Amino acid sequence: MQFRIPAALVMATFLGLAGCASQPPAATRSASSSATAVSTARQAVANLASASSSLVSGRLLLQPMGDGVHITGEIGGLPPGSSHGFHIHEKGDCSAVDASSAGGHFNPTLQPHGRAGNGPHHAGDNDNLVADASGVAHVNAHVAGVTLGGGASNDIAGRALIVHAAADDYASQPAGNAGARVACGVIRVTR
Numbered sequence: 001m002q003f004r005i006p007a008a009l010v011m012a013t014f015l016g017l018a019g020c021a022s023q024p025p026a027a028t029r030s031a032s033s034s035a036t037a038v039s040t041a042r043q044a045v046a047n048l049a050s051a052s053s054s055l056v057s058g059r060l061l062l063q064p065m066g067d068g069v070h071i072t073g074e075i076g077g078l079p080p081g082s083s084h085g086f087h088i089h090e091k092g093d094c095s096a097v098d099a100s101s102a103g104g105h106f107n108p109t110l111q112p113h114g115r116a117g118n119g120p121h122h123a124g125d126n127d128n129l130v131a132d133a134s135g136v137a138h139v140n141a142h143v144a145g146v147t148l149g150g151g152a153s154n155d156i157a158g159r160a161l162i163v164h165a166a167a168d169d170y171a172s173q174p175a176g177n178a179g180a181r182v183a184c185g186v187i188r189v190t191r
Contacts, residue, residue, distance in 0.1 A: 039064035041149030041189040046161045048075060048185035051099035056163055056183040060139055062156075068144040069156060071126075075139060075163055075183065078131035085164035085178025088124030088143065092158040094184035102160035102184055105175060106146075108153040115170035116144065123154060125176075128167045137163075149189055157189050 044062040058075030078084060089102035096102075105113065106124030114121035123146050129137035149157045164178035 037147060037150070037152045037154065039069070039148040039150060041157060041191070043191050044148055044157060044187050044189045046185035046187045048161065048163065048183040049094065050077070050182065051094065051097065051184045052165070052180040052182055053097075054165070054180075054182035058137075058139075058163075058183065058185075060161060060185065062148060062187060064148050065142065066144075068142055068146050069148050071139055071141045071143065071161075073139050075129065075131075075137045076135060077183075078129075078135045078137055078163075080131060080133050080135045082131045082135075083128045083167035084131070084137065084182070085162075085166065085168035085176055086126045086129045086139075086141070087122070087162050087164070087168075087175075087178075088126070088146070088156050088187075089160040089162050089184075090124070092160050092186040094160055094186060099160070099162060099181035099184035102162055102181070106156065106159055113170075113172070113174050113176055115168075118170070124156075124159075125168075125170075129163065148187075156187055159187050161185050161187060 046060045048058045055077035060073035088106040090106045091103040093101040105122040107122040111120040116125050131137045146154045146156045162181050163183040165182050166179035168176035168178040
């Protein structure tokens with residue numbers, strides 16, 4: 001005796017199993033959502049070293065604050081009274097002589113380049129730094145929408161801070177036409 005299963009039942013069973021397969025296994029779901037969207041570190045530093053044959057260097061302190069991360073410190077060796085693009089870049093690698101190893105601007109939400117606080121922009125976009133009469137930029141910047149530590153997509157720990165040779169025009173794509181990278185430092189969690 002041969003047993004026959006109606007085609008409609010086979011199709012319904014197949015579709016039901018296919019629908020179940022569209023969800024990743026529970027272990028995969030929990031692993032991918034385990035990264036937190038809040039800062040887990042309390043402090044980080046970035047020691048900026050010269051790049052592209054410049055004399056620019058500095059030390060910056062980063063701390064979670066409110067809706068993002070606050071950056072303070074000083075960067076010296078800049079031409080007196082000059083303005084410079086200042087960005088968080090995607091890779092924590094300053095090994096190339098021109099700091100190109102740091103990759104592009106940190107942009108986890110795939111936005112166009114712009115000015116922070118004025119419409120769409122990369123998460124790593126910041127206002128220009130301005131050097132005083134001694135060629136020192138006193139940094140007091142707040143980067144909204146990022147975290148420090150925790151591994152979320154907006155985490156800046158382990159990424160690079162870059163100072164550019166020229167001012168960011170906040171419009172040119174993909175990076176604001178800010179010129180050469182004159183200093184680079186990796187954001188390292190200290191506590």
